[in-house]
Each structure stands twice: as structure tokens, then as C-alpha cells.
Amino acid sequence: xxxxxxxxxxxxRPEWIRKFFFAKTAPLETPSYFKGYPTLTGNECTACxxxxxxxxxxxxxxxxxxxxxxxxxxYPGHCIRCGLCVExxxxxxxxxxxxxxxxxxDGTAFWSWYHLQVDDNLCMRCGNCCVSCPVNREIDPQxxxxxxxxxxxxxxxxxxxxxxILHEEKCTGCxxxxxxxxxxxxxxxxxxxxxxxxxxxx
Amino acid sequence: xxxxxxxxxxxxxxxxxxxxxxxxxxxxxDIEVLACLAPxxxxxxxxxxxxxxxxxxxxxxxIGSVTPQWVDKLREIWDKIPDPKVAVAIGNCPISGCxxxxxxxxxxxxxxxxxxIAAQVPGCPPRPTEILNAILSVAPLIFKDYEEKQP
Ligand code: SF4
Ligand code: SF4
Ligand code: SF4
Ligand code: SF4
Numbered sequence: 001x002x003x004x005x006x007x008x009x010x011x012x013r014p015e016w017i018r019k020f021f022f023a024k025t026a027p028l029e030t031p032s033y034f035k036g037y038p039t040l041t042g043n044e045c046t047a048c049x050x051x052x053x054x055x056x057x058x059x060x061x062x063x064x065x066x067x068x069x070x071x072x073x074x075y076p077g078h079c080i081r082c083g084l085c086v087e088x089x090x091x092x093x094x095x096x097x098x099x100x101x102x103x104x105x106d107g108t109a110f111w112s113w114y115h116l117q118v119d120d121n122l123c124m125r126c127g128n129c130c131v132s133c134p135v136n137r138e139i140d141p142q143x144x145x146x147x148x149x150x151x152x153x154x155x156x157x158x159x160x161x162x163x164x165i166l167h168e169e170k171c172t173g174c175x176x177x178x179x180x181x182x183x184x185x186x187x188x189x190x191x192x193x194x195x196x197x198x199x200x201x202x
Numbered sequence: 203x204x205x206x207x208x209x210x211x212x213x214x215x216x217x218x219x220x221x222x223x224x225x226x227x228x229x230x231x232d233i234e235v236l237a238c239l240a241p242x243x244x245x246x247x248x249x250x251x252x253x254x255x256x257x258x259x260x261x262x263x264x265i266g267s268v269t270p271q272w273v274d275k276l277r278e279i280w281d282k283i284p285d286p287k288v289a290v291a292i293g294n295c296p297i298s299g300c301x302x303x304x305x306x307x308x309x310x311x312x313x314x315x316x317x318x319i320a321a322q323v324p325g326c327p328p329r330p331t332e333i334l335n336a337i338l339s340v341a342p343l344i345f346k347d348y349e350e351k352q353p
């Protein structure tokens with residue numbers, strides 16, 4: 001009997017009831033510096049796909065066509081909130097926490113380019129890559145089936161019995177050459193380097 | 203609903219027992235669950251208590267991308283939890299497999315394939331506040347009118 005009274009006294013204390021039913025603090029608010037899922041800032045997306053290419057998580061981001069332009073879409077079940085897409089986007093389309101503020105303050109950016117590599121052992125000098133390249137064809141419409149071109153401005157051409165890369169920097173990374181090559185001899189790699197803004201212009 | 207039932211529901215929703223199972227995670231989400239216990243988030247002030255015994259649990263937190271060793275064990279653990287029960291997937295791994303959902307990996311996400319998942323907390327890892335909010339939001343659903351729902 002004494003123990004029942006003891007229990008009742010214990011559990012009927014106002015302080016105990018308050019502690020049991022009411023939490024001391026409401027579930028904490030998310031701080032402003034917290035890196036969440038990237039959200040849209042409203043800037044216009046140019047569909048350069050830098051965000052998709054730098055993303056380390058498979059299927060986390062897709063740049064989709066909307067009625068009036070392009071828009072990146074983040075899939076939270078795949079996104080790991082690394083914020084690389086926010087940093088890589090040259091237009092500031094995405095934001096997440098303070099990433100944009102920090103990159104602006106520190107003047108950092110991702111500088112990316114495409115690296116073309118031809119494996120001379122696999123290549124049979126057919127010139128398919130040079131002909132199929134849309135940039136090549138635009139620069140030199142004369143480019144015929146042989147892949148040889150007299151222009152020095154093309155990205156690549158067959159010269160002296162092998163494929164020579166002349167202007168790697170003009171490549172847009174479309175990978176048409178890779179798919180057209182019958183021997184898988186040509187490889188297009190996207191290279192990314194973190195730079196200070198000053199350096200990037202040199 | 204009788205007033206007694208109402209009191210029962212309220213009291214029960216202030217006493218939620220959580221078990222967690224790590225089915226192959228990188229430990230990122232485990233650390234966040236651990237942070238929920240620490241004084242800053244203090245999960246117990248909301249009436250949530252963490253155990254590692256499924257027989258005592260109401261809520262099962264599933265963490266990790268389901269490695270082959272866990273495929274059958276996850277179901278076994280779920281079956282051991284007495285009704286009413288819910289499972290919450292914490293982090294991207296049990297939801298989609300995240301970076302492990304590639305060709306050639308041995309993991310077989312999502313966790314939904316093996317047990318029913320009531321709520322998902324995406325994030326790699328999610329914040330303790332997000333985990334807390336998820337548990338608090340599923341808790342009323344578990345206990346609400348449980349006895350009346352019984353056949
Ligand atoms: S935050 Fe990281 S994982 Fe998420 S979409 Fe951007 S690059 Fe991909
Ligand atoms: S990097 Fe920016 S501009 Fe380019 S596709 Fe992605 S969101 Fe659009
Ligand atoms: S990736 Fe596209 S633009 Fe670049 S060399 Fe190949 S075909 Fe030309
Ligand atoms: S398409 Fe392939 S095999 Fe043909 S020239 Fe180009 S790299 Fe060589």
C-alpha cells in the first residue's frame with residue numbers, strides 16, 4: 001500500500017507531468033549554414049550540364065526540359081548533398097547553404113575541359129571520328145570521307161598516317177567521335193580542376 | 203473513443219522505443235543517430251528511447267544499403283518486433299542505394315524490398331533534427347487507436 005501511494009505521489013508531481021508531456025525544446029531548427037539539397041535560385045539554366053557531369057552520385061541530378069527552358073531537378077533519395085553541382089554551375093542556378101557565398105568570397109571555381117586521347121595501337125586511321133565530329137564539320141565543311149583536312153583550325157584530322165589532335169580546347173564533349181569509332185580507339189575525358197578565379201583566366 | 207483510450211494514446215506517444223539496425227552503412231548515418239542521443243538534441247526529452255533489442259521496439263530505424271548478409275536477417279529482425287510497429291529508412295542508402303547503387307556492387311537496396319517502410323529520411327547523412335522530426339511524425343500514427351483497430 002505504501003508503495004502505491006509512493007508511486008502516485010511521484011507521478012502526480014506537476015514537474016514530472018510537465019517533463020513527461022512537454023519537451024524542453026521544440027525540435028531544433030535547421031541552421032542557415034547547413035548544406036541541404038540544392039534548390040533553384042531562379043537564374044536561367046543554359047543546359048551546359050556541368051552539374052550533371054560533376055555529380056558523384058548516380059541519378060542524383062537531371063537537367064530537364066521545361067516549357068520555357070531548362071531546369072535541373074534533384075532527386076533527394078540519390079543526392080548526397082555534397083554541393084559540387086552548386087559550385088560547378090557557372091550561372092548560379094542552384095544554391096545550398098552558404099556554398100555560393102563562400103565560392104564568391106574566396107573566388108574559387110571549377111574549371112573544366114575535355115581531353116581527347118587516341119590509342120594508336122587500336123586506331124586504324126579510318127577518319128570516322130574527324131568526319132563525325134560536329135565541331136569539325138562546322139569549321140571545315142570540306143572535310144570529306146577521308147578525314148583529311150587542309151584547315152589548321154579543326155579539332156583533329158588524319159595527318160601523316162595517324163590521327164592528330166590540333167585543337168582539343170574546341171571540343172564540346174558530345175562524344176560523337178567515341179560512338180562512331182569502330183575500334184574504341186578514341187576517348188573523351190572530362191577534366192575538372194578547382195581554381196582561383198584569377199588563375200582561370202590566364 | 204473513450205477518455206481512457208485518449209489518455210492511453212497520449213501516454214504511449216510519449217514513450218516510443220526505437221531500435222536501429224545497420225544493414226551495411228558507412229557509419230555516417232549511425233553517427234547522426236548517435237548525435238540524437240547526445241545532450242544537444244537529447245532525444246529522450248521527446249519521449250523517445252533507443253534500444254538495441256527489437257522485441258522492445260516500436261520503431262525500427264534502418265540504416266545502410268542492405269549487404270547480402272543482411273538480406274534475410276533484416277526480415278527476421280522486423281518479424282521479432284511486436285505490433286504496432288513501423289520502420290523508418292534513415293539516409294539515402296536504404297532508400298535508393300545512393301553511391302552504392304552501381305553496377306557491380308554487392309548491395310541490394312532499397313530496404314523496401316524486404317520490410318515495409320513507413321517513412322524515409324533522405325540525406326547523406328540526414329541531420330539529427332531531420333531524424334528526430336521523422337520519428338516524431340510517425341509516432342502518433344503507430345499508437346493512434348491501436349486497440350480499436352484490433353480485430
Ligand atoms: S549535391 Fe552533389 S550529389 Fe547532390 S546533385 Fe549536386 S553534385 Fe549530385
Ligand atoms: S551547370 Fe548550371 S547552367 Fe549548366 S546545366 Fe547545370 S544548372 Fe544548368
Ligand atoms: S567529343 Fe564531340 S566535339 Fe569533341 S572531338 Fe568528339 S565529336 Fe568532336
Ligand atoms: S574513328 Fe577510331 S579508328 Fe577511326 S581514325 Fe578515329 S580513332 Fe582511329
